[in-house]
Amino acid sequence: MRKLYLTTILISMFAVCQFFICIELQGSETIPDNDKNSDINASAQGPTIFFENPDFNFGQIFKGQKIEHIYKFENRGNNVLNIGKVNTSCGCTAAILTSNTIPPGKTGEIRAIFSSGSFTGNVTKSISVISNDPDHPRYNLTISGEIIEDVSIKPRNIDFGSVHLGEKTDKTVTIKSQTEPDFKIKKIIPSKPFISASIAEEENGEYVIKVELENNPEIGRFSGGIHLETNSQMQEKVNIPFFGEIVGDITTYPNKIYYGFVTKGKELSQKLYVKVNKSNINISSIKTFPDYVSAKIIENLETNNPHYLIEVKLHSEAAIGKINGALELYTNSKIQPVIRIPIIGEIEEG
């Protein structure tokens, strides 16, 4: 009797232990093993989910089009198949299940809708079917194909690169429609006042747009978009992003140092990269404040990519409260004699 009692306790301990381990492992997945060629298994114990065609390729479609596909499946086991969930891993794909419960020998459907609006090129999206099939608790379906744009833009982004303060520069973009023989650009609107865009050439529906950086803005990075309105049925509105940087004699990255909320007593350091864009320009001194912030040049290269790498350290003695400090670089540049890098953060009680 005593032995039986001991056995019961120990087996219960094992069961509890096993239960917790199972919980821990639930989220992990082994490599999927969709058995696409299994035959009807009349002797299978439990339910068996079976998809004849788990992978669907829609071929080539235009961006913005929606694709709908029905995945048919069958319960080839001898117990009721319960579908717990149908998960899509992308917001672009919706999956609707006709019924959660499929008796043995019966079929079910999953209707998948894929929206191509945010893609170009080849894509593969997956749908996971979670069921009580002991061999395939997670069955993976895929929907794949190529998404092409009606309006082709070359290059897709306009990178002005580094433009020296005061300089003007321009870039060209070629635009055409793949389906509209009488393609027209109706409107061109740049998002920034210092950028202008106009049609430079037009031949047989192929446009060359000249994008000019004119009124030079202040030193620093800039970005925006050229907004086009076209007569394309599929892409009435098109955006061409542009970006670049207006540089002086010296470029710093980042232009602000953020430490965030820091527990009192903790020491943190960040790197500041200082690029020298003109010969004979150098840093004469560096000042930091408050005094619990220090700066040290850890790398100084004078030829081939002249630059400084500065370590900016927040020391452990920093007082509780907002930092609101700065690092100042004193240089021999006429246009940038002092470069100020704000230092932002807050020291909190531990």
Added chain:
Amino acid sequence: MIRIISKHSAFKPLIIVFILLVLSNQNDNSLYGNETLSEPAINIIFTGEENGYLEPCGCSEKELGGLPRRHTLVNRLRKKDENWILLSLGDLPGKVGRQDEIKMETILRALDQMDYAAHNIGEKDINMGIDLLSYLSQISNVDFISSNIDFNTQVLKVKPYIIKEIKIKETTLKVGILGILSPELIDDTCQDIKVIDPIVSLKPLLSNLSDKTDILILLSHAEIEDSIKIAETYPEFDLVISGHRIDRPGIYLTKVKSTYVIPVGEKGKYLGTITLSPKSTRTDGSKRFNSYLSTTETIPLDERFEDSPAIEMLLKIYQQRLKDEELIKRVFKTGLPSNLTFIGNDDCAVCHNKIFRHWENTRHASAYETLLKVGHEYDPECIECHTTGLSYFTGFETIDSTPGLKGVGCESCHGPGSNHKETQSKDYGKAEVEICEICHENEHSPNFQFKDYWQKIIHPLEEEIGG
């Protein structure tokens, strides 16, 4: 032994339970690496193609992924075995523009905190401009690698490969990590770089590395077919991590000759792990291991993994930077047709007071406050669906300049109301399902069904207004 057990039958249950517990603990290893394996092994964590996805925004329950959860899982894995090698396939940002520049820097800082060994350069990283990429390479502690691109700049710190040494017990394993970007994925108008066919560029590197390393891994930023081709050409690779635009790491795991090819997944919603165990131990400096795959796992980053405070702090700084740089003010705006303008809910309320009072109690009305609660009110990607008319002139600009347009107001669904206010025209007021679906799309509103959701906001009948 059996005889001993039979003699002491009272111990039988104890022995059985002991054996069962030992067996159950072996299962546990599948999630937490192979620390108990007697042979030395390499544990690899692979992620990539974040495409600017920092964390679940909170719009819907059970969103996967996010850097704070990733950090927590990495820490848990490291508690079991500190020798994990973390690899990033490439494509940290999603699109170009200032917000994604800040995102890219934020993700890199997170990879730095998680102690990633290498980041392979993807085409979306390049799309941000070589200048930015160069600056980031200078301030980041994560090694940037690319084995097939010549960058026409000295500012960019990039290596053709790295060798990571892992010491396990008495053995030191040398892991060579290379990275390529498919020429097919790069805009051919990019003048600052020269892209070499990976099959050509890898050959000299491999002949140099084969004798110096025990395991070779390729981060192949290419479509899976191209990665398989590389694996076929160079069986020297033990593992090729690939899968451009394949959304889950688990699908398409392939063995090509002796090389495993596995996709990385998208947006960091999953974390992939692989343990490579050698078949034989090295006996001299020149012999390489013949590795075999002992375990591979795809771990969905769900609510089981709490947010890491360190990475949460980086995301707070990210939000602070969006605020400081006033990115909401930089949102590109277009004109409205026929000189229409947004008038705000208060003007609508003059005639439609009953509807207005009903609306005030809906979640549409408090959509802006929802963002305030999570500190995302300066995030242009979030605020578009929590205010009225952000992308149009006369629409929402800032909470100070256009307070009447906060929340999802009347004009979010019905369009700008200036003309209707003047004329009380009857043709104003219709709202199509497609308008709802701009914000209630599957990612942020997976349960959206117009019929059900309409019930949540159905307007009471208003008394007929004269005219």
